[in-house]
């Protein structure tokens with residue numbers, strides 16, 4: 130295993146492990162994750178002991194558990210199945226990502242906040258829309274959508290992220306939300322196959338998911354299969370992911386090459402690590 134810095138600017142806190150051999154990866158199959166609150170003592174522990182943060186977005190408040198507290202519950206658990214979680218393997222080697230094992234959803238990445246600010250400040254119409262929070266992690270973008278009157282599907286690679294973080298956050302904001310949301314874990318290709326007969330989405334929101342260029346065809350497949358013809362995709366990302374090689378420009382080139390969508394930069398920052406938001410719609 131080689132360990133690379135995920136982003137040069139964030140090098141002290143963000144690491145990714147990649148093996149030299151990129152083929153023969155066993156990507157996890159998609160499953161629909163269902164809520165099992167009463168049985169699970171870890172979930173009870175999260176509700177009893179994790180700090181609750183509040184994100185104020187204009188007149189909407191989003192509440193969410195501190196992911197570091199959830200991770201600490203995992204770290205100190207004597208439950209064997211918790212010790213074996215994929216996120217714990219990454220945690221032991223101080224990695225934020227381990228390709229095809231753990232894809233980073235336990236941490237809230239900064240472009241999530243860029244996209245939330247953009248949606249609120251630009252007054253992107255959300256009410257009544259059907260949205261997909263793709264690679265959702267803690268699910269803050271989906272929570273903004275729920276609070277704004279959307280129906281929402283949450284997708285994350287790792288089942289433990291959905292079960293312990295995303296669903297807990299959804300429940301924390303409103304018990305009723307859990308009933309009208311769907312949650313899917315597993316790889317994007319498998320997710321597309323599993324859900325392609327479901328209703329398509331008005332919006333697909335995705336933050337910090339383009340770091341691995343070998344997954345661009347999967348992302349494109351999700352977009353092409355699950356977006357309504359007049360739907361819109363917003364991709365929030367850093368301009369370049371040091372050590373892993375993905376970048377906004379590589380992703381834009383991929384979109385152009387496939388010739389299905391058109392994309393434009395609708396937001397970029399002016400300080401710190403360069404970050405952007407792409408707005409993508411079908412080309413025709």
Ligand SMILES: C[S@@+](CC[C@H](N)C(=O)[O-])C[C@H]1O[C@@H](n2cnc3c(N)ncnc32)[C@H](O)[C@@H]1O
Nearest residue numbers: 232233234237238241264266285286316317336
């Ligand atoms: C760096 S995390 C970003 C999490 C969250 N969007 C944020 O901004 O805080 C990348 C996310 O993309 C998802 N992801 C990455 N590769 C994936 C794949 N091949 N299939 C499914 N999900 C994937 C992971 O579940 C993970 O939550």
